[in-house]
Amino acid sequence: MSGSASEGAAPGGSAAGASVGRGDRRAACLRRNAGAPARYARVVDVFCAEHHNLAGVGASLAIVAGDDPPFVATAGEACLGGLEVTAATRFRVGSITKLLTAALVLRQVDAGRLGLDDEVARVLPELAAGVDERAGAITWRQLLAHTAGVPDPPPLLLGADWLLALGERPLWRAPGELWSYSSDGYALVGAALAELRGAEYAQLLAGELLAPLGLGPEAVEPEMALKTGAACGHLGRGAAARAFSVVDDLALGTGNARWTLPAGGAIVSAAELAGLARDLVDPGRSPLSPAARRELLAAEVPTFERPGERYGLGVRARAVSGGPAIYGHSGATGDFSADLAFVPDEKFAVVVLTNNADPLRSTLAAVLHELLGVAPERAEAMGPADRYTGSYRAARWGEDVAISARGAGLRLSAPLLQLHDHPLEHAGDHRFRAAGRPDLGSFTFVFASGDARASDLRGHVFVGARVE
Secondary structure, eight states, X not given: OOOOOOTTOOOOOOSGGGXXXXXXXXXXXXXXXXXXXXXXXXXXXXXXXXXXXXTOSEEEEEEEETTSOOEEEXXXXXXXXXXXXXXXXXXXXXXXXHHHHHHHHHHHHHTTSOOTTSBGGGTOGGGGSSSOGGGGGOBHHHHHTTOSOOOOOOHHHHOTTHHHHHHTSOOSSOTTSOOOOOHHHHHHHHHHHHHHHTSOHHHHHIIIIIGGGTOOGGGTOHHHHHHTTOOOEEESSGGGOEEEOTTHHHHHHHSSOGGGHHHHOOEEOHHHHHHHHHHHTOTTTOSSOHHHHHHHHOOOXXXXXXXXXXXXXXXXXXXXXXXXXXXXXXXXXSSOEEEEEEEGGGTEEEEEEESSSOOOHHHHHHHHHHXXXXXXXXXXXXXXXXXXXXXXXXXXXXXXXXEEEETTEEEEEEGGGTEEEEEEEEOSTTEEEETTOGGGOEEEEEOTTOOSSOSEEEESSOEEXXXX
16 A cells, blocks of 8 residues: 555645635635546535635545545645645644554464453553552453553653553553543553563554555654655644644654654554555455454444444444444544544545644545435434533542533532533533633543433543442
8 A cells, every 4th residue: 555646636745835825725725636536526625615614724635445546635735834735745643543553462463472351461560560459450452442441641741751650540440341541551552562572662563564554664753754744733723823843743742752652653644544544454455364353343342422432442433324334533632633434344444634633524524425425423412411410439539520500501520620610511412521621621421321310420631430
């Protein structure tokens, strides 16, 4: 899989985009992609309109269908005021890297080096040496499926001695008890792989997974990606955006913590990622055994984030009425955003990348609707307030977090977050955000027991079980 673009791809890397006024972004995008085949015309219209409406800097869309080369559409600049995005421009794809990390672990399973249900502490004894003795029972499968109960503090908070600092925090839940997203759990996977094989994660990924799929080490090495013309990430919108190279943004977001690479370090073009997703699960192209591919896509764990959504190993899945399951993942680094969706049975994949914080979700929905007949997802309305209200024991602190109702809305009181009666904004389904506090991420009410009232409150900073 070469990652080269097919008909409709953007032209070479001129600086023409730098002279285009912001008000002409949509028209410039349409002109750039005027050669798109008729079957992609509607998709390109949505892509260009959404890029313009969100005042994006640069974007790339890639679609693979069957064994054909990818179709690519591009918009804007790789770095603000610089060269245009081309079909070869690489973007940081954030948490989509988790799919690659899971596949790398399955390569070790195929080689007989480990079993998914082995305790990771056999390889990484530091995992069992922390304050929570339950961590010694965590398995590879649980880390990859986000059911290990590992907390998820940001890299800058953990610092250089991250493994020791993480071990000083109790697990959010007993291993295997509850799905709770943790990028730090994937960092543990990377550290354990390095111990198992005596080589850094980036070297292993490049040699054992990327190379068989036709990609080079620049897909996971920021310095190499920078030399090959990777896009800048951008904070802010439009002309006010501030650019960061893929080397500088690693310093910005993580303090140059290379241990975060297994959770979000891949840097690839849209075409490369679309082809990789197709080839990774294609029987004729995949470096994984049939058993490993089945494990990757099993998707047995409900996330409770969206109706019917389940998690496999590094990949989300949702059922489509009357159609095949759609797999995928998103990625967000603050200055890049990425979305991947793929249908293994159809050899179909779509990737939408931007080099700023705004994902092009309408473009993704348009691709799935126009090409696969999949209706856009509709988020559910907030349920009655009494389904959410009550006290939740936060495992991190051993104290209660309170959810109360005020009118039609909810309020959060969490003393150690210095929040009292703080308004929560509904974000769709059972997801909420603390008003004015994007640093806290989202909060999801979990109905794991099937009861009318939430059983758990899951956030980026704590996970709490309902206290009756």
